[in-house]
Every structure is written in structure tokens, then in C-alpha cells.
Amino acid sequence: MSQSERLVLATRYRLVSEIGQGANGTVWRGHDDLLDRAVAIKELRLPQDLSEAERVVFYRRTLREARAPAQLRTHSIVEVYDVVIEQGRPWIVMELIEAPSLEQLIERDGPLPLAQVAHIGRRMLDALAVAHRAGIMHRDIKPSNVLLDGDRVVLTDFGLAVSSGSASITKTGHFMGSPAYVAPEVAAGEKATPQSDLWSLGATLYAAVEGTPPFERGNVMATLSALANEEAAPPQNAGALSPVITGLLQKNPVRRLSHARAVDRLERAVSGPRSARRRTDPRYRLAVVFGLVAATVASCAIGGGALILGMMREQPGSSPAAAHTRPSVQRPAGADTNALVVRAVNDQCRLFVTSGDALDIKYNGSLVKDDVRQFDEARLTAVVYDSAACEVWVNGVLQPLGNAGERKNYTIAKSTPGAG
Template structure:
């Protein structure tokens, strides 16, 4: 059983926006788009809390009102959750008792066989053989769970990059229990029924073998084996006439003919179906290449892989802090790591006392507290009511009485503390700007640098102001260097700083990216990181800078053709790795084919960086 039926055949809109009558959530799953609708209900795209896309089928309310349907539906869901085949979409969640039953399966980014044939025509023989062999494996685990599919048809077979996926197994059995199927609601498809189904006789696993033969004929010719037309006419031909196999390629004739035997006992077993596929392919073992589908169909897979992003729950409104920020307890501004944080801005200069005219601290009038600009950093202190009062009611002369609302000596003390904070913040900002100009130094030398910058001024404060007035010098983003079709063998590594990025032997030696013989990509340098981008997420320098889902290694089991990985190195380079393929079975060496884009010295530079 599965819930995914992505639209009708020929419908170019894969992800349909939710309509007014569509729910926005189902049992906590936030719905991102509608995938399609059928006789049993509607199918929606959602995501698990971990970010994996799922297809959620919401059963029509009419079926939910039938107690026998609910009983059978619960039974089939329970059985379907035991089906864990490579060529099925697993059922991961369901509710059979709620007001409106539903079930969730893993989302398969691929068109249905019906969509693919309508849009691009019949499949080549090699693709049909791989299709039928994969479907046979799916039926093996479905039948092993005690389920007969009953509705195996092209729209219930999805074409993924690594093989077909059989979906919606067992739902037709639950639908048979309701009287709605006899009052205008169509569940099965007459063109792909078996004779015993059409005649109302007992349904067995051999029923699915008959449907398998029909699917093979349809995939190879683009038309059903028993033709099209009214339901009664098609069902009559299925029961009493022979199929039209004139357009079926010769290599598929024996397979299709045996599957379409009228007598269920004469049909081949699943093991025999797989052997017939192997014989037609002149191979004892079928090998499924990554490009097993025509390029036009593979392009449809790419479209469906770019699923809409999960719907984000709006964050709650920010509450005011329980304790107001106190300038008497300053917090040192944090310096973001290179490549992250807000962009550099012109620092705010603290007020500077003119040299030569010192005023004793006890008699200093409070300095006006400057309001922060709109682009101030998050850590910049904000004005306080006490400061505002001091600006409105300054002390007219040393020793003069202060109006009661100014806070007296306490207000003067707060003003002095605020001035000290701004002086410290100015020095810290100047240090960050000097760091951007390439003058990086270790330790806490920010004050020394400020004094060095302000050489020739009379006071340390003036030196700090001179350093603070230095204009930021953001470097432009580095140009990308592209390296195509790199075959990275297990046990070899890449160094992104090399002029010619090419595999070099060795691993675990402080390199920047290696293909470990343990079956994973490894960020070798101590400060290096990897980020596996989501399917459909387009990699770029800006994306790689923004991503923080860091990992030290990524196993090949998580990778497929088209997946992208951001690489940041301890030497300041950034790279984008695009997986283009893996070594074929039987190859004397184990390797990955990669496209690599490198931005050298990209960490902490560029107009888009935020260092």
C-alpha cells in the first residue's frame, strides 16, 4: 500500500498549490503542495520532522463512513508496514481510526509510468526489462506480506533514478468492501484487470502476474494490450479474447504472452518472470545502470526532485527580555567566524575629548549617547530612558544642581560607563576591520593596533578614533574554477588549493577531501567541513557560505547522481562537489565521478561574505 499518485497522466504541474478546500495539516504534518487525486482520495506532499519528503494520502470521507472499509483498511495498512522492498515505497505512518483515514509513504521523486509514456512515448526494450524485473521483486515482498495488489497499473508504478517503485498495494481490497464502488466511484482500471477479477472470481497472487504482463505491453508499445474504450468492452475482451501483441518487440513476446494466460495456473511465478527478463537481456544477472531510463524521462525525475521547501511554522513573536541590558555589565561583542555574521558597516565613533583640555572625571558633563544607526550590529547597546533624560537635561556647569529626573550622580556614573563601552566597542570593531584588510594577528592586540593606527595623535582615544574611521575594504568574491568529470578512486584525495585539482593517492593525511576506503567522503583537515545539500537544492558560493549542517564525513549510501556537497577547508577555500556517477559493477576499481567547482580563499571575503 502507498499513498503517492502524483497527478494524472499528462498533467505537467507536478506540485499543485493547496486549494481552499484542502487541509493545511494532517495529524501534525504540514502540507506543502498537492500531488494529485484519485478515486480513493487526495495525495499531498509533506515532510517529516527530520526533513524527509513524504506523500500523504487522505482517504475520501465517504469511504471513512463505511465500517467494513475501515476494518479492511486497517488490516491492509498493518500488512503494508511489513513490506520493506527495494522497489516499493514504504508506509511510514497512518491513522485508520481518525475522522478521515490517511497514510504516509516515502516520497518518490519520479513520474508514474503512465505519465512517462503519455509524455515521451514507449520505453526501449532494455528499460522495459529492468522495469518488469524490478516490479517482480516488489511483488515478491508484497505477496510475502500476505497482500495481493489487485490494482497494478502504470499509474501505480513510479520511475525513480535507481529503479521502479510499486505503490498503492492493498488499497483496492479495502475499497471492494464499500458499496461506493458500485455507484460511480472507480477504483480499479479495467484495462489492467485480470480475467478472474473481471468475472468476480477469486483473486490470487497470479492476478498480479497478469497485470504485470499488461504493464509490460503498455510500456513497450504505449497502448493497453486489450485496447481502450468503454469499461464493459475492455472487460469482455480481457475475459474472452486474446490480447493484441503485434506491436510488442520480439524479445518481450514470450514474457508478455505467458503473463497474459487466461488460466492463473498457467502464468509464470515471480522467479520465472525474472528469469525471462534475464534471458531476453542475454544476461544471467540484470545490471541497472544509473541512466536506465531515456534522458527525457530522467529530466522529469529532476523536476520532481526539486520538491517545494517544507512549510515553516512562523516563529513566536519575540518577547521583551526579562532583565534590561545594563551598561554597567558590558558584554564583549562576539566576532563571527569568517564567512558568517552580518556584513561589515562603518563603525560608530565614540565622542573624543579634545587633547590638552582634560576635565576631572568627577566634573565631566555627561556625553550625549548616540542613537545606533539602522544597520547596527545585534550586539550594539541600545539607548536607555536614563540616557535620554540626561541628553534633555544636561548639567549646566560643574557642581550645579541637577533636576530630579536626571538621576543625580548615578546618571553621571551611567553616562561615563556608557562612554567606556563605546570606546571598547570602537576598538573591537576597528580590530575586525583590520582583520578584513589582511592584518590578522594573534592574541588580544586590538588596542595595540588601534594605537599604531593612530600614531601622531596626542591621546590613546584619538588613536582609537583614527582606527575606527578606517573604511572597510571588502574583497570581491573569487572567481570559480571548474573541474569536470573527476574520477576519484577509493583511497585517493583531492586538494582544492591545487592549480589542477586531480586525484592523488593517500587518505587520512590532512588533505581537504578524500574518498575513504570505508565507503565515505571525508573532510580531512581539522577545520574542514562537509555539508550534504538537500535534493533539488542548487549549490552556489552563497549557499555554501550560509549552510551550517556540518559533517566530517558522508557515506556513499546517502549519495546519488545529482546530489551536491559543499566543502570548506581549513586553508580558506570552498568547493561544490556534484556527484555524476559511480563505478559500474564489475569495474576493476571503485571510484566516483565528480564535478568540482572551487572558490579559492573564499572564506571571509567577498561582498556576499559576512566575516
């Protein structure tokens, strides 16, 4: 048994065996003698040429920042139990999860099935939402820090995590983190942000579908050079996940997918277009049959003259209103019972909806294609920023579509529609 394996931390955490090593430290299987439970213990490794003053700063920052994740309580983030300083080194005591990492699965199986990657991405977004709401950035998201315990996906190793407003734990000449998965702006020396964690998630999902990260070049300098000067090759195996991955890998943080947008695109990729799901629903097929029967009976009753008149009215250009409405549009759920229902025609549908006169904001954001939002307050004010991108029902009545880029305002009283 090595000297390290005989070590007991804080008189209670006993090292049992080494689990693995990484660039920033060693992970041990341990045992909490006080509570009689198995734990994982991360021993952080310091750069060799730090001065004594720099070591003190490193210890203080590590202790403060490693304790931060202990406040996070979610199924998708490893639970942190304790942080101690022993033999001049920081040690993080965590929940022991005996499960393979995403990196191990990629090495063993190569590119993973899209459904599994989508599930991993969704759970990772859940974990990041909790961390970012608490002001904590992970800074080292990569496949080896994602554990897969059955259906549970766990983000681990917050050893490099920083809270908003804290200084970076770096020193000139030292690169903290994993070059193949670090966001371009962080590699260039900027402070970590939620957007940089999302970039690292994109690189992780890219590796899961392609088998290798987008900028891996074999050594640190070549990888960082590619990260700074090249564009990622489009993923070949991403399928429906391609818009999510490429959106997260935008080098400009302003153009990168936000958390909410990434969730929307990922869920859309998983579920597919809603219209396609309706076509496979037996209730939808039955409704179509009844609709065709009703249409046949009605056409026989109204006679040929009325049919000809209807065809003439639907000729292109015959009516300005006809040019901006879709007579065969299917009514969304809730259109007959809610004061306002909006369905996105495409991804440009953006809304701002308030209730009453007190600017009680009900919705402010964008919808992806086929998304539906329902509002049923007594008084509503709505702004549709692109009236060609949104279908609007006011008290059960479909409003005319506008032109691309045309903004429309709606003032709505329950059962008394008005538009301006």
C-alpha cells in the same frame, strides 16, 4: 490556500500541495512536522453511495490492509510510514519519491526501449516476490503506480492491497481498481491472488512496449467486455520480451507464468542465449582456435583409414547410442569436478535431485534452455523427467540422451557413477 491544504493530520502531517488525483483518491505532498521531513500523503476516496455501516467496514478494512505494506522492506516498494483516520477519511503517509511514473513516461515518449522495460519488469518482480511472501496482494498494478527514480523502480500505492484470507473491499455496483490492468478472474469477482498481480504486471509491461494496455477500449464497460471475451493482440514491439508478456497475460491463471518462470524468461530475454555469449567471448574464440589446431594434428596422425571408420560410425541409424548422443557437445563448467551436472537442451528439462538417504531436496523444478545446475554431494539421487531435454554429466561422463518424454533415474556416488 484550500481548506484541505490547511489540514494537519494526527497533529503532525501537514498537507502542502496536491500532487495528483486518481480513481481511488488524491495524493498530496506533505510535511511531517515531528520529524521535519517531506512525505507523500494518499487520501482515499470512498464511493458516494455507501451506507454508514458500509463506510465503517471500509474504514476498518482500509486501515488494516493499508498498514500491511508497512512491514515490507525492499528498495522496490515505497515505504509506508503511517495510516490515520481524519475527518472521516483514511490517509496513508508514505515516502515521497519525486520522480515520474511509468504512465507519464509512456504519455511523453510513447513505447519505451526494450532494455528499459526489461529492467522495470525485473525490479517489479522483485517487489512482488517480497509482497507475496508476506501474503500481500497489490491488486492495482498499473503504470501510474510504478515510479522511475533513475535506476530505481518503485511500486507504490498499496491502497487496494489485501492480505491472503481477507475479504475484498468491494460493493455491488462498484469496481475497485483499474479495468485496463485488472486480471480477468478478479474482474469476474474472484479473490485476488499472486497470479492476478502477475497478470497486471504483464498488462503494464505490454503498455510500456506498445504505448497502450492490451484491453483498453475507452470506457469501463467496453474494456471489461473485451477483457472477458477477447484475446490480447500480440505485442508488435516486444521483441525478446514477447514470451514474458504473453505468458503473463494468459487468461487462465493455471497457465499463466509463475513468478520464478517469469524471472527466468525475463533474464533470458535480457542476456540472450548463453551459447551466443560464449561465441563473442575472446576466451571462447581462443579455445576454438586451439581446438581446431589439435584436431588437425590428430587427424594427420591417425591416418585415412581411421577417419573413414569414424565417418561410418556416425552415419544415422548405425548405432542406438549414437542416435541419442551429441559427440561435439561442449562440456559445461564444473563437469569435471562435480558429481552431477545437468544442462537443459530445451525448456522441457525438469529435475528432482536429493542428497543422501534423508530426502534432502537439492533441486525440484525446471530449467530453461542452456541453464546449468551443479551438484557435488557424496551421494545423490536424481530424476530426469524428459531425458531428451537434459544433458547429464555423472562424475565427468556425459550420459546418453534418451527419447522425448523418457524418464531416467540416477543414483550417484562421488566418483562411482551409476544409472538406471
